[in-house]
Amino acid sequence: MSEPTGVIHDIGYQRYTGPRLGRWHVFGALYLHGLRTAFGLGRSAKAKIFPWLVMGIVLVVAAGLTAVRTQTGQVVMTYAQFADAMSWLVIFFVAVVGPELVSRDLLSGVLPLYFSRPLPRGDYALAKLGALVSALWLLLGAPQLVMFLGAAFTTKDGLHGVWTELGDLLPGLLYAALWAVVFASVGLLIASLTGKRAFAAGGIVAVFLMTAPIVGILSIMPSRTVNELAMLGSPTALIHAVGAYTLGDLLVPGGQTEDQIGDFGPLYVTVAVLLVASCVALLLLRYRKVAAR
């Protein structure tokens, strides 16, 4: 008789004596996991549909804009304007991905498994926030990069043209980062309040869309000051106002910035910073309190 082959030997339990990584590695692991979750990587095929559909749309739009520009030489949209034009998609992306990142964990009760590990609670919240900010920035930044590459390879001014183009791209990417930070912090805070993903998604869409009419109403009020402050009424308009103040022509061509926000630019910047700061603070507070069951 031949020796039995392929026998699995039970070597028993092995103690682990190797390195245990510190806080930043753990934070990084959670952040990367969140970023992958945002795009459905390492998840079921169903979870990949929505993020990649949205990503596909923005890339196709960017490719279209690039094609138009190379063929006709007409700049339909600047890099910065691209983010504003995609605002609906960004809202829906946050409404789906935000709850995916935090509400799911609340519902499944997995938080006690995290918080019984050396991970501080604040790190959990910040890693998830970082993941959502990065996902949004990639969503708005990747198409801008496509537009840049298209423009850079077809420019007629040589290296100088590429350089000018890069000068336009960088503010666009910064503006995309502003979008990402504001939308992620507001969206994630709302999502962290409920374990039901549908409620969370509805809440996020409501906050971003229902506040738009406020801006509309304020902007047709008879007072000029009220008109100029109207864009404080909704996060989307707030971002636009900050962009108009800081980027000027890149976002609002023809020097109409003054008409829209008057002298309140610094106020808009301050409010945006305060909004993000308070959302992050509330998010951290939420995760200090959230029951570990």
Next chain:
Amino acid sequence: MTLLATESLTKTYGGRVTALADLTVSVEPGIIGLVGANGAGKSTLIKILLGLLAPTSGRVSVLGLDPTTDPAAVRARVGYMPEHDALPPDLSAAELVTHLGRISGLPRTVARERASEALRHVGLHEERHRAVGGYSTGMKQRVKLAQALVHDPDLLLLDEPTNGLDPAGRDAMLALIHRIGTEFGISVVVCSHLLGEVERICDTLVAIDGGRLLRADRVAAMTSATDVLAVEVSEGTEELAARLAALALPVSREGRLLLVPLADDATYDLILGAVAELDLPLHRLDQRRHRVAELFATREPSHV
């Protein structure tokens, strides 16, 4: 080394509900059964040990560390299996346990290796690549145990690990816990409201009720003191009872049986001697182990 120690540990919620009241207990490494009725304060105690809850007053140490001041150090060396459902349904067991291993600070490849090892130890093999949502309760409990084990802790805190399992599942889970405590060299605290269940695998029992300590002792010490010998003779039961009483043995009757507390081996000799002297036909003489449950049975159930 002391595994766990608490000193006058008190936890009240909002100043009204008392979960733990002046609990002082100290246990050595091994398998520790933490028993008490629902609401006795078991889960509260576990959360304080993990540093998830701050005690209202009193002191606590786990593995020589203080979870109130250094929770991260405690949690790095402790594995926790919660009572409730805690698994995201769309991840596979392998992915989840690997991810949680990384959150415990294991490098990426090590986390993957140890996750499949841990899942193998709890008895999940090929199914570990399927989504957890499709698992049976027994398999879910095993995944919860595996994630507590993945980072090779020195202490496992298991909150009602047999919850929702059928009798066969319970036996398998208890056997697994026993194996972890003995072969793996990891101390285990098992919470349960079923004393009969944990007494089989534990070497130390801590019983709490209404947040107060009922008793904490090694199981051996609890049972040996209460072991009794059951004697049955075909005839002359009365005579034997009288003779044993004359030998200063506190004998009691239970039907056709005579029960004699087992002090030491000499008790056997005394009984056998008495039976021989009276020339009675001895039917049986055996040792009855008192169930630990009987130690608590006489206590008034109190409700808080």
